[in-house]
Amino acid sequence: MWQPNKLEQERLEKAQRLEAAGVKPYPARVQRTHTAVQASAAYELHEAQHGPESSVPAPEVIVCGRIRRVNVKGKVSFMHIEDESGRIQLFLRVNELGDAVYTQIKDSLIDTDDFVQAAGELMRTKAGEISVRVNAFHLIAKSLSPLPFIRQQVLEDGTIVEYGEFSDVETRYRQRYADLAVNHSVRSVFVKRAQTVRAVRRFLDELGFLEVETPILQPLYGGAAARPFTTYHNELKQELYLRISFELYLKRLLVGGYDAVYEIGRDFRNEGVSYKNNPEFTMLEFYKAYTDYRGVMEITEQMLAYVAKEVNGSTQVKYQEHVLDFKPGWPRITMRDAIRQFAAIDYMDYPDAGALEKAMRDLGVNPKPGQTWGKLVEFLFGEFVEKKLIQPTFIIDFPRDISPFAKRVNDDTLHVERFEFYVAGMEMGNAFTELNDPRDQEQRFLDMAKLYAGDDEDAVPLDEDYLRAMRFGMPPNGGFGMGIDRLVMLMTDQRTIRDVLLYPHMRDLK
RNA sequence: GGCUCCGUAGCUCAAUUGGCAGAGCAGUUGACUCUUAAUCAAUUGGUUGCAGGUUCGAGUCCUGCCGGGGUCACCA
Incomplete structure (x- = not known):
């Protein structure tokens, strides 16, 4: 239940006073002919055509x-209003507006944060700023709660300099609307996010991929090693999982006859939260027939270079203290x-798990005892290598034993054709030459079950229907998965995943 | 989940050894017909995250809880 504070109480009273004066604080009908930027451009064009002192x-x-800034003076006032395109100044003079409306402004019944509609002829003030000489002014939405206040200055090139800040991380995430409304730079992050996703789509579409959608609610989860969220369908009395990957559903489509498919969507993993992990996150997966992980590596390089160029104009991207270069190769x-x-x-030198574990302890690292050989290798990698991989x-x-869906490297029983790619010390994506031998795949499921018996977290459930699909014949193919949020972090120079998610996961307030 | 730091006015932050909770901005009132981080004058605003405890006295010390940051663990 809303308990208005003092500032809000004041605004409520202003709304009532306006209503008493016949002003609707939330009218239904609105008109707009120009955005702020279009209006400025229109005036510049006018000046170019007729000169600054023209009688036209x-x-x-x-x-x-x-309204983002109000400067009320005795008989003339200035406001800056902001729409998505930018800001424009209103020049409000009692002569044009009339006493009644001007008095409402002067009595500050109109507040910073209110939405307004203003009509008039474009002009340039003596100080040189393009403005609207307002002759009709309407409140179109009253703001009852003041936004966090920071002082801002608009430079001539349109850049906004902020003095002070609205920086309380928790409030910013919980009330993202206020964050977006106030912190100009936050808005641009999400514009770039949209550009990033659009660039990925365009790239894959142009390569002939078909975008598809597969179930988020799944009777059986799989395709990755992660704990799922569970839910329940009441009517069907069915336990369901929120997907942890799209892998198995997408590869079934290759059986169905599509050569190349991709999906961009949400995955859910019931795991820890960190600067690079959120319980729900956006994933890209694609599968392409008649290629292998080497072909996928080429697509990956091309795609990331393309995205970087589309979003930032260059394959070189500044990220924190680094300059990343996505140029292929x-x-x-x-x-x-x-x-x-x-x-x-x-x-x-240590082809069995026991020997490797001992050697690792001699190196001074402490893996959990009793892990599989592959897990130990992965641990070594995480401990010594991952953070060092800055450039793509x-x-x-x-x-092999941590990769149940990848084909083995020729004549090598321990390794499979799989790659991950790393940027800025972060795992960005994962791909393999996909296993398409149903007999081998079934054995891998069984091996995984044996290896991780009693280990709920790493268990890979055997998916009979996936095997059935593969028995009909699945073309050789290369598959790929990438965290879109992490890519957006790179493209927008953000240190944490929460800053590229509009609504990052937050603990419930009790 | 472990360790650690933090939570004070709408926003950003102060508050000495435990000793009257403060400032700037915003808000309110007034002045001002080209301002733009406007200016000038006056002024309001607090359950110091919550609940206990120690003390003559707690924003400050102790315990628990809530929320957040960092880090480790977890996480292909």
Whole structure:
């Protein structure tokens, strides 16, 4: 239940006073002929055509927006209103507006944060700012709660300098609308986010991929190692999982005859929250027939370079203290070489888990006891290599026992054709030459069940229907998955995933 | 989940060893017909996250809880 504070109480009373004077604080009908930027452009064009002192009347406009600055003087006032395009100044003079309306402004019945509609001829003030000489002024939405206040200055090129800030992280995330309304730079992050997703789509569409949608509610989860969220369908009396990946549903479509499919959508993983993990996040997965993980690496490089260029105008992107370069030709380093290089240990000298674990302890790291060989290799990688991979890098050829959907590397029983790519010390994506032998796939499911018996977190449920699909024949294909949010972090120079999510997950307030 | 730091006015922040809770901005009132981080004068505003405890006295010290940041763990 809303308990108006003092400032809100004042605004409520203003709304009532306006209503008493016959002003509707929330009218149904609104008009706008120009955005703020269109209006400015229209005046500049007028000046260019007729000169600054011309007797030809300037264009008449109707603009709408939120009041961001008010400067009331005795008989002339100024406001800046803001719409999505930017800001424009209103020049309000009692002569044009009449006493009644001007008095409402002077009595500050109109507040910063209110939405208004203003009509009039465009002009330039003596100080040189393009403004609307307002002859009709209407409140179109009263703001009852003041937005967090920070002082801002609009420079001539339109940039907004902020003095002070609205920085309380918790409030910013919980009340993102206020964050967006006040903090100008936050809005641009989400514009770039949209541009990023659009660029990914355009890239894949142009390559001939078909965008599809697969179930989020799944009777069986799979395709990744993660704990799922569970839910329940009341009518069907059915336990359901929120998907942790799209993998198995997408590959079934290759059986159905599509050569190349992709999906961009939400995944849900019931795991820890961190600067790069949110319980729900946006994933891109694609699968392409008649290629393998080498082909997928080429697509990956091209795609990321394309996105960087579309969003930031260059394959080079500033991220924190680094300049990342997505230009294709990223290094491809095997998992084995990477660990040899950064950890000074060759895990192939220790082909069984017990020996490897002991060798790792001698190196001074402490994996959980009793893990599989592949898990140990992965631990080594995380401990010694991951953070060091700043420029885009493919790490290729992963241990088999942590990769149940990838084809083995020729004549190598320990490795599969899989790569992950890393940027800024973060895992960005994961891909393999997809396993398409149903007999091998079934064995992998069984092996996983055996390896991770009693280990709920890493168990991979056996998906009979997926095997059935594969038995009809699945073309050889390469598959790919990438966290879109992390990509957006890179494109927008944000340190945490929460700053690229409009509504990051927050604990419930009790 | 562990460790650690933090929570004071609408926003950003002060408050000495435990000693009257403050400032700037915004808000309110007034002046001002080209201002723009407007200016000038006056002025309001607090359950110091919540609940206990120690003390003559707690924003400050202690315990618990709530929320958040960082970090570790978890996480292909």
